Amino acid sequence: MSSSTPDWSALRRDFPILDQQVHGHPLVYFDNAATSQKPRAVIEALVRYYERDNANVHRGIHELSNRSTNAFEAARERTRKFLNARSTEEIIFTRGTTEGINLVANAWGGKFIKADDVILLTEMEHHSNIVPWQMLAERTGAKLRYVPITGDEGLLDLDKLESLLTPEVKLFAMVHISNALGTLNPVADLCARARRLGITTLVDGAQSAGHMMVDVQAIGCDFYAFSGHKICGPTGIGALYGRKEVLENTPPWHGGGEMIATVDYFKSTWNTLPHKFEAGTPDISGPIGLHAALDYLDAVGRENIFRHDLELATYAYQQLSELKGVRLFGPKGERGGLVSFLLDDVHAHDVVTIADRYGVALRGGHHCTQPLMKKLGVPSTARASFYFYNTKAEVDRFIEVVKEIQKFFGV
């Protein structure tokens, strides 16, 4: 791990995709909160696996199966280390954050959530941390409750928390960094308060893993879910951390091969952790690509990445705030590496369409946070989201393009 300042422009050259023109302009990729780009090291790890080691994992006797099993389990150990979990038994491979949350809602929630229990969420959750709980509530008769936010700045209204943490609350699920606002929530404090009351906690780490140091023991959560593709890994792979004591009491979700110890025609017994939660042939190349991504990120240094993301976001926020007719969302101070904004009289989709023609990839829409948009009283926002390979010069270019858009629409 490196703590000295990395050579950012050298790192940028590790990403072949960034070196291209889009609509005749150099690509400025500011859609990192949706998915990140992949360094050559990750692409090569996937190629190497398929060219040399591909075989099904576990139970195989032959050489290739041994190699792929070893690589698969080495990726689990790497992920454990990445999150500072105590044991690889606590690391379940999933397709991504969404599947991780659905696993908890179905397997843990199916057993522990009863009628009239309360599931506490926040108003800034992504649909993936709302809908699985709505489905669970529908099945069980449980109720949903939300920690409110403080207007456009989008901080949690923590004064309200005390009165929301009543004895009916059985689960508190919260986003670590909001994908729509950039808000960085004090998850360690929130989990500590919940834990004192015996409330199980889940942290949605889709925007925080790989963007800052994450230590699940320090956070003190029971579950933490993240996606590989947002942090330089391949699509289709992510991991769910579950505290061992909680996972042991949680029944399996999917049934099938790999998750069993013994199968009888009428009764089966379950495999040990974490395999109890991994039915069927898993994504094998995914964890191997993720392993390469985590090595890459830690060579860059996650504190460095956090500082770099924050610097770009702060600069972009400040530059946008100096323009007339710009409404900004999210906290003014410390934030994740993204800026959500609206231009007066210009719809977010028009902003994104025009920016695209200047080679600047933004996102416009509700960012899978429809209830939050409703709360903010807007149909959508435009969003620029950064990663460590982005530069200040790219932010300058983005600001120029925003000015062009305003000129175009005569605002």
Next chain:
Amino acid sequence: MNDDLNDLYQEVILEHAKSPRNFKVLPDANRVAHGTNPLCGDNYTVYLVMDGDVVKDASFQGSGCAISKASASLLTSTIKGKTRAEVEALYGKVHDMVTTGHADDSMGKLAAFAGVHKFPARVKCAILSWHAAKAAVAGGGTVSTETEEPKP
């Protein structure tokens, strides 16, 4: 400004987006249909006064991007006086135009939307109010760009 963008955001489109025509509720409307695009939050209501088979008056309300708003503005201006069959035929022509770029001489101001075909992600914006109008002349209801029909 690049040529494709000028094709998309033609003067007539920008002007209608800024000052939409027929942008009001028709109190005596006898046909009402909603059109929504849940992906971008575009949301329009088309109001029609129909006398038998003929559109006597048309208006709309709602919010969305420049393309969708200008489209609804020009739609409501165009379909006044047309029969249900004529509106449906025009819907087909507009749909064809925004997906292929082909506009024949009969399209008039609507031809401004031909440039949309170079922006596949924006076709839904241009066609949204037309979906609603088609539903309205047929009796009214709610249409969504996500469920109405396969993506062009």
